[in-house]
Amino acid sequence: QVQLLQSGAEVKKPGASVKVSCKASGYTFTDYYIHWVRQAPGQGLEWLGWINPNSGGTNYAQNFQGRVTMTRDTSISTAYMNLSGLRFDDTAVYFCARNSGRGGFVDFDYWGQGTLVTVSS
């Protein structure tokens, strides 16, 4: 069965960086784009961008350009999201999600369990 398993919770200081991993299993990792979405406490969902695990190509949301970097390691079927210059308002649960790949549509059929990133001094 398809699974996306994320790394554990992180506590970081303002200005630091965090790297969250997302290990895929149950399907061919390079066949589906991985997206990253975050959710601040009690708030809605915010899209950060995607990575094409096959080519390594990326596309970042404008709000995060310059601060976010998405990479992958195909040998271990794992995608990574690195966010730098952390601020207090980056405190959120970060999710990875698989794009189902249905034609030109982007919808997320599988999600990771989420990784809580807390920015605190």
Next chain:
Amino acid sequence: DIQMTQSPSSLSASVGDRVTITCRASQSIASYLNWYQQKPGKPPKLLIYAASSLQIGVPSRFSGSGSGTDFTLTITSLQPEDFATYYCQQSYSSLTFGGGTKVEIK
């Protein structure tokens, strides 16, 4: 960026009720609209994709309609497990989510 506006932001309903949630896009997004259900402490779950297609495994009491700028998610007979927050999401241009609609027990 395309703004997605959901209404209402919350509603109270009883088991067996018919519930309708709307999502309006700030410009036409054709049918590039999905709906998700999220329960506390869990990731979102895909319910409807491409505005009206039911995701595999989702009960048929969920349905979606609309195109262009106005979309609707309908739950025909609310069940206890349906109390959750619902989000719309567009992928016509970049990707944005609506603010969410919390469905609570009356």
